[in-house]
Structures are given as structure tokens and as C-alpha cells.
Amino acid sequence: MMLSSPHLREANSVPRIMRLVCVALLPGIAVYTALIGPAVLTQIFLASVAALFFEAAMLKMRALPVRRFLGDHSALVTAWLIALTFPPLSPWWLTVTGVFFAIVVAKHLYGGLGQNPFNPAMVAFAVCIIAFPALMSQWPAQGLTLPFEQQLEIVFGFSPRIDALTAATPLDAIKTALKTNALRVDNIQELLRSQNLYGTFAGRGWEWVTMTYLCGGAFLLLMGVITWHAPFAFVTSMAAAAAICWLIDPSRFSDPLFHLFSGGSMLGAFFIATDPVSGCSTPRGRLIFGCGAGLLAYLIRVFGVFPDGIAFAVLIMNICAPLIDHYTQPTVFGLRARESDT
């Protein structure tokens, strides 16, 4: 028996990393559920079952050890991210379609874990918002509290999709205001407040969800699962872009804080821009990746046609990632001598 050194290993594994990511999402999920209702948990359950099913089927088709690879929990992370980025009262088949595109197309048809150039959850979001723009924009109105049975009925299609689902999110409200240009209020904050959408520092209620995502991200940083580069750059560039627009015209653009805690910003910064497989792998590359994603997300959500820009921003940066990596290779330890000596 010949075995190669080293003969020791740190107690770390891919399943452990994926489990930590799930754990980091738990506080966010709890607050989100408190805000919206058990439909959130229903979506997570639905997405998880679908993801495990598709994953197992694809592994079987690719003649890979199903049990071992299913146990790496990577499909679960994708499923949870889909459940958290899709509207919570989406019909069940929308979620399943999203999971299908994520696991079957974006992941396995591109070669499986570790090979996918695009973030599977973001592919799911992008495909669905293009194919079903209306459904993907139906966020429950702020403060809408439906009983669990009714939420279930909506998700599983037994009851008509009610009007309350089509309420504008704060991000939508600003965009409409920007487009119509017919505002007669002093600034956008006033508008949001007047529509009772504004909470302490961002969308009412939602601000606390994004806040807990931020805490989850901090946990991942502490555990060494992610590095600070991409989230830091993401947050900074989005805040900077928002600040510039806001300083130019505060009556039409909302403040940076609002942007950081609205929509998928924190989820994007800490859980999506940090995806190791489809993101950048060098420290400087991750800074560029995060910067680009934050900036694009801001531009798309403010000037584009979609309610939020995270998915497209991340996918665009995914395309650039190999190139960024290529040009940001760190200097090899010994080789720096030649430069510093001259």
C-alpha cells in the first residue's frame, strides 16, 4: 500500500461546509418566516425535496455514487437559495421549475459540482423571471398576514392568486417613481413612508430579514467558510453607487442604507457572490467580482426592468470570472524576490 503525504487531515469536508452555509441561513429564514408566514418554510421544503430528487436522478444518470454525492448537501444549499429568492407565495411548479434549471441544467449538464460556471440558484432566478415575469414579481404586500391554509392553497394552486400578492415592493415603488417622474414629494423616502413601506432604515420588516442574512454572513466569515473580499467589495460598491446617485438627486434616488438592506443585497453579498465554484478564486479577483456584482445589481435594480438585479449581476460576473482570475494571479512566494530586489 502506497499512500502519499501528508498523512494528516484537518477535520473539514465539503458536507461540513455546505451544512455551515445552511446553518448561516437559518436566522434569516426564521425572521423571514416571522414576517411572511409559514409559506417560506413550505417553499424551502418544496425546493429541498425537488433538488434532492433531481440531484439523485442526475447522479444516477451520470453513473456516480448517488449516496456519497447526495450527502455533500450542495443541492440543499442551492434549493434554499432558490426558496429564499423566489417570491414566497410562488406556485409550487414555479419553484420546482427553478430547481430543475438549477440542478439539472446549470449544475449537472455543465459537469456537476465544482464545474458549473454559473451560480445554479441565480440561473434558476434568471430563467424564471424571463419566462414568468408576472409570477416572479408577485411579492406579498407589506403586512399581509394570511392564514397558513390560505398560503398553502395559494402555493399549491387551489385558490386564486389574490390581488394582495401583487403589491409593490419598496424597490418597485422607487423604480416606478423614477420612471413616471411625476412625483410631487420631496424625496423618495417620503414616498415610501407615505405608502407605509418604510421601516426603520429600509423596507418595513424586510430590513430585519436582510440584517439577519448579514449576521449569517458574519458567521461564515468567522468559520472561515468564505473570505471577506467579495462581500466587502459587493457592499462597498453598491453603497458607493447608491450614494453617488442619492447625492446627485435625493428626490429620485434612495439612500445607500436602503439599498443595502433591500431585496437580495445581503443574501447576494454573503451567500451568492461568495459561491466558490462560479465566483473568482484569487483575493484580488474576488474584490473585482464583488465590486462588479454590487455595481451591476444596483444599476439593474434601479434602471433596469426587473425588480431586483442580483441574479443578472452575478451571472454577468460569472462570465467574467475566469478572465478576472487569469489577470489577478497572486505572486508566488519566492518569485517576489526578483521584483523587490530590483
Next chain:
Amino acid sequence: MLRTSFHFPGGVKPDSNKEASARDPIAFAPLPERLALPLKQSAGVAPSPVVRVGERVKKGQVIAAAEQWISASLHAPTSGRIADIGNYPLAHPSGLPAPAIIIETDGLEEWQERPPPDWQRLAPQEVQQYLQQSGVVGLGGAVFPSHVKLDAEARMEELIINGAECEPYVTCDDRLMRERAAEIVSGIALLRDLTGAGQTLIAIENNKPEAIRAMRGAISEHRENFTVVTLPTRYPAGSLRQLIYALTGKRAPFNVLPTAMGVQCFNVATVYSIWRALAHGEPVARRVVTVSGNVRAPRNWDVPLGMSMEALLQLSGPLSDTNGLIVGGPMMGTFLPLTNAPITKGSNCLIARSPRLFPPRPPESPCIRCTACAQACPQGLQPFELYWWSRARDFDKAARYALSECIECGCCAYVCPASIPLVHYFRYAKGELAAAAREQKMADDAKSRFEFRQFRAEREKTEKAEKLAKAAAAQAAKRAAEESAASGEPENMASQEERH
């Protein structure tokens, strides 16, 4: 004098597991009845046997002499009779046998007369020769002949003494520094004089407080100005390039010798053996070996070279579930079955394996590009890129990601969550690149040989043609001359001249 160290990138902190074997003093191993001494115990060329089968040898007698410069002599660790010279198994995973000298010991420990040289009066070249004949090589594991390193004409800026001992389990240098600090310090002073080093730095990881105290004590007793630098415990602090950087801030690429940067580095055990050789005329025929891991009584043993590993392991009482050995440290050492292969100059540590201490590596899963490996690499490499290209058999691409800078320290594979044996891939890729380079060279040589043959054949052909043409011309001239009824002598002379 306090001195802070520079922070090299990456590194890992595995459990040190040193306490158990560092507790007790070094013990002398009982003399085995039979010693097997492989000829090749150092980097470079193996020495040639100078004894015959059946001959009686004394302790310290040369049994194989170095004939090339990068080579070191081999000595009888005790008195006895040469039982055989032939191929015997080595402590190598391939299990292939290699030439060795077998000594049947007689238990008399009869020393060969070997007066210590008056080393203070020796010229530097003579000191080098003496060390070569004493078989002094690097005992930290690299086994590079020490006299070669003293070759540099240039004065060194820094002399570094490596007592870092960063590999888990290994404690032989730690014990040596605790117990034989005075001699080590004398040896360092000698090396300082030989290298003319401006500054002498002794590096010890901060998990060896007693060794640090012993060395500091010996230094002040000897009234030397050496500095003991306490390194934070982080593997691979004792690796040559990382150590040099930590102490001096100088970065040495793989193809630049430290001496070119004004730094010379010796391991503490090597310094000790240099001192024993020059001050006591004692050649390198023993070494201190840590025996640890799955044994009842882990400790350090002062062992004659050639003792079987199995016999040495028995001295520390291996537990019943021992299923093999690791020779060297667990990060860079070799995985072997239980073996009676001999201890050589390079064997610093034997670790008894058990499934509990060294659970088998789980099967490799796909790389998720988490970059844990890159963050751990002390050479600042991107191991996952190297892995990707090595696996794709695109070795040139791997070379472009600086594969040659990889020191095979194992930090990357230690942290990899996907359990990929990265170092294994890198060794394989390096082997393939070396083979490709050899083939390229052979092809180039063959091509130039072929081209030269072609050129020669062409030349011979034209020469022949010219000759023929000349001969024909001469014939024609001759015939013409005969026809004109004169003798042919002058023409012959002309063609003779042409040939020169």
C-alpha cells in the same frame, strides 16, 4: 536581544503531538547483532565500498569512501565483521532493494584510532575534506552533504541554525538541544568562523521553551552573540525558504541557492555532528531518532545507523493495532508497511501507525474551488489550479502556475475539504515534466547526432565526388598527356597536393 520574525504566507497548525516523546531523555538503543548500511545515504553520488566480505572492521572505520564531490563517506557504527555486500531492501515505498553493506556486530565497540584534527589550523578546504570523510550530511531530512554547503567563497550575511522542528510528532532536535546545547553552540561558533557570517540566528518554534532556555543558557556561557529567534508555531516554519524569510525577510525562489542571497542554513543535529567530527574525530555513524505514535513508550533513541526499523520500534513497544510506519513526520514523511529496512542518516522519526491515529483518507470528491488550499500554501501557489491542470495532464499549464515552486509541504492537502491528495498529483506532474524534459533532451541530442551524421555523410559524399572528379580529370589529363607521348608524373603531384 529580542528579534521578531517575518510572517510567511499560509501554513497550517496541526496538533503537535510532541509532548509524549519529548518527555524523556534520549536513550541509547542496545546494539543489534546485525546492521545494514545502504551505500546511498545522502544526496548526490553514493560512496564506493572499501571493505571486503569477511573483513573485520572497527567502530568508526570507513567502509565506503566518497569519490565524487557531492558525496559523503560511510562508516562502521560499531566493530564487527562484514557479512555481505549486496542488494537489500530500503525504507522506500517501492520496496526495491539497493546496494548495502551488512555488518555482523561483535559487541566489543572497538574504536578505530581517529585523532581529532587540529581544526583551528586547517585551511577551509581541508575542513571541507575532513567533513566529507566524516560522512557529515544534513540530518534534518534533506541529507545534503554538509561540506558542499561550506564551499561558498563569499562571506555570509546570516548563518541560520534550524531548530524549528515544525513537523508534528518529531522531537529529536528538541531533545538534542535540551541535552547537548553546549556542543551545539560550540559547533555553531565553528560554522560562524567558517562562513564568516555577520549574524547568527538560531530558530526555534515557541512550543519548545526548554530547548530555547537550554540554548540561550549555553550561548551566554560561551559568551557568544548568537540570537535565538522564537518562531510562532506554524507548519512549515522549518522549511528552508519559509525559515529564511521568517528570519531575514529574504525570499529565495526554488532555483536560487540561499547562499546566493548571503544566507547559509544548518540543522541543529547537523551542527552537532559537525562538532563531533571536528572536535572529537567522530564520524557520523549514529543519529537520534524519535519513535512515537501508536507505541507504549514514545521517546528519542540514539541509534546506530543500520539498525532495523522494526527492531527500533519494538524498543518503544508498539500497540497491538499498529498497522505500519510513517518514516519522517506525518506531513512529509513516507508511509510504509512494518519493515525491517534500516535506519539511515535521513531517518529522523518513526511513527507507528494505527487506524485510530491515522484514519484512511476519505475518497476524493470534486474540487469546489473553496481556495482553502491557496490560503494554506506557504509558497503562495494556487494548488487547485495546479491540481486542475495536472489532472487534465496539461503539465505545461501546471508549470505556468509555478508547479516547480511547490515544496511538497502538504499544507494544501491537509486543509482540502474534498480530501484530494493534492501533493500526490503534484509529484506525479513534476515527474511527468521531468520525463518530458529528459525526452526532449534525448530527442534534441539524437537530432543533433543525426544532423551531424547527415552532415558528415554529405561531406564525405562531396569529398568523394570531388576526388572522383579530380581523378577523372587527372585520368583524362594523363590520357591526353600519353596521347601526346609524354610521361604522367607532374599531374600526379598536382592531385596529391589537392588532397591536403
